[in-house]
Amino acid sequence: MTFISPWFLLGLLGIAIPVYLHLYYRKTPVQKEFPSLRLIKLSVEFVARRKKIRNIILMTLRILTVVLVVMAMARPFLGSSASAAADAQAPSAFVVLLDNSMSMSSVDKGISAFNSARSKALELIDQMTENDRATVGFVNEPGRLGYSQLTWDKEALKKIISDSKISAGGTDLASSLLPALKLLSPLKTHKKAVFLITDMTESSWRPFLERYDIAETDKSIDLIVVPMGAQAVDNTAVTDLRVESPIVMTGKKTLVKAQIANYSKQAKKIRAVFAINGERKSERDLEVEANSEKETDFEVVFAQSGMNRIALSINSDALPADNERHAALRVFDPCKILIVKPENVPGAPENKEDLFVKFALNPLAKSKDNSFITESRSANELNNVDFKRYAALILINQRHLSADVLKRLSEYLMGGGNLITFLGDRTEPEWYNENLTDNLGSSYLLPARLFKRVGNAVSKSVYYRLTDLDLGHPAFNIFEKEENGDPSRARIYEFFQVKPNSSAIVLCRMSHGFPGIVEEKRGAGKSLLVTFSADTKWTNWPVRPTWLPFLHQTLISMITSKEATVKNIKSGMPVSITLMQKDAGKLKIVLPDETEISPSSNNGHKGVLHLTVTNTEQAGYYEIVSDRLGVLTAFAVNPPAAESRLEKINMREIPRFIPLKDEPGKRTVKDKVSVLRNGYDLSGISLIMLVLLAIAENFLANKPAKKRTE
């Protein structure tokens, strides 16, 4: 048998007190004659009444004494935590989760929330005894655990905490809390706890509480939160920066939209500065109401094609990290589109099957200041044409193409070109299948094999509609909104029945189920097959209002998708980029703080290079640079807008979590944790109370000797 507090055994000496008193006062009654018992009897009557009350008190005291004896033996612990209820001897296993999200970078009265949190984390780790096990995690987006296993190595954990940095990410409580719970849950012989050191922002807790039922988590694990910062500080932020137009061309006016938020209790005048590639382009003063967001836009013209860095910044405040927002924007020179129309038949009028496509892409036949510059040629005019000069090729109702053209087409497509093929009455399915697919082997051009023609464009008695539109595809995405029209209203009188290749996707079907438009990624390029004509012979779509946006969207999606464009991403998220190996050369990544790192990459098949960037914790502009071709692509990392809202959540709304408030000058976190983990050991108090009760009981029962000498 062992005792946690063996010195309490000294309390056994206290037994001597009642024993002594008992023996001292317990004597056999003595006989005594007395003149008259009149007064004695009256006194006895009176005292007996008083004694009755005293006896009740005595009985209560004795019952309490017994209760305390039992309690003291049962080693009572008083504590709200599960650890306190556990065996006091049990070692501890705990996870310290340190919030290093962007909101923790706030500075209030010169004190950085993150630095305070870090010191609290170190204090917690300091409490590890040699039998304890712990690990450290970070609460940001995506959260992670420093060690995926619990460790005894206190110094290693302290180093992780000391080396930790603030991230530009949001707060994803689940991403680190759930693994922490999973890690602790199987342990049976430990006191288990998760310490979460966070700034308690409502924006981070609310989604977490809505999604997860913390009350149902493992009850044997204590969830302890160490809130940082007593109250929310005022904050202003740039919460959005975007370009809504699908493609940005050089020389064209582009609208850049921004959103500025004022999360404080009074209206604020905010100066917003817009810059392109570090050069200040525009600035304005905005009055933003208290606790509201304001949208503003800047009309800018991009002079430089390729990747452009745009940024909007506002005046600095307590949380500087969200006062600037970046975006990476690829700006295109006007796209050249080569339309290959059917050959003119001698003696017949000029073939104008390309009319509707041309008109849709460049109605005024402009040679500049238009998104698309179109050029129409017939198949026999393609001999000396360098396809690579064109962003896309559109084949319209071709009968035959020379082997040389087919070979160059194949190279163009596999090297990143875009091919759109419209079929028609001149199309011979067998020739197409043989020459555009079979003979080219793996470098085939068409995403589907052609079969028979369906319908009758001459009688037009029966028509088909486009159904099952793939609204998730960029080509049809615009039609998701009803006001943008409905391509399924177009009538298709005749089309080719096709069988899509295994890796092709069907963008829409005919009303009876045959594929209507099929797309397949070919090498670095894309090939799209439209199973009907590009003019009004087989369909009335070219004269419907949805024709133009369809063509525009399709081309933009094809052109932009092949660029290694990366949308603005969240901090800490890995970024995957696919590049053509021949473009790559020697690659480097330039981080926002101008440091350069080499990317990890692996070679895919067909000359494709997959690049992964994992160091995306900093907010700002990242560039992937090739030593041969300069900036290949770029992307921007911004903190999530929600992270700028610093309002605190009320602790009462959070179930299970025990708050461990840090009050300067009072009990330290270490002491508090100790109390929380071990609870209040009541055995000592019980014993002290027991001794006091014993003395009180003896006093009441016998009265102290001092008074007896009166």
Add this chain to the structure above:
Amino acid sequence: MSKSGSISKYLDPELLAKLSAMEVKSRAAVEGMIEGLHKSPVKGFNVEFSEYRQYVPGDSLRDIDWKVYARTDKYYIKEHEEETNLSGYVIMDTSGSMSYKGSGKTSKLDYAATLAASLSYLMLRQQDSVGLVTFAEGVRRIIRPKTGMPHLKVICNELEMTKPENTTSIGESLDAVGQIMRKRGVFIIFSDLMDNAELVISKLRQLKKRRHEIVLYHVLDRDEISFPFDDTTVFKDLEDKSEIITDAFTLKHEYLRRIRHMVNTYKSALRKSGIDYLLADTSISPEINLRSFFTRRQSYNLWGDR
């Protein structure tokens, strides 16, 4: 003195020698046949002139001062004061409780008897008459007041012979004494007053109303005043022989409160009625108790004999 010292164990020659200068004086007038130290309530002749008062029917015609009548044509009676001897009654409680000896050498009865014998001696010496009444449940023995030293032996003998027994019934005893003692005099009562206080006080007041002068010696043993018992004790009543077992310690506070209350009640109530109350603690020398008796009586004389 040496002669009287051999009379009784209650007469201590040394004590009497110390008290020899003392006189037992009555605070009020007393009736007596022999001229003595005390004022007589009987206004008469050949004695010192006191005052004139108007004649009222019933007055003896012999007392009318005719000379004054001749001058004023009104009947006046000439009153005189004469000195008489004192009739003292020693009334002794001889109930069982008086036999209590406590931790001292003498029992309450012995102590009271010493005081009584000494006072009797002093009174007889100054030509006063002294009688004795012993009582317990009722009056046990009455010795009529007589003058002369030989009577002291009778009183002392009776005190020595009386054995304390039975319960106390002061009320009844005082009633009986009041009936027997018609002549006004000084009643010196020795008792531990183990009876109903209200009854005792009312009976004493009745006696007082009959113009008796009353001195009450409340005889208590030291044990009764301080209750020096701590243990669980079986107390046995000396009067009715009943027993009670109790924790003396827990009782002590309440007992002392009650005894104090009893003493204070007697003291204040009797003083208001003009009755002398003297607490006779048996642990204190009889001389001190007697001196306090005389001191008190001297002070009354200083105030003009009331």
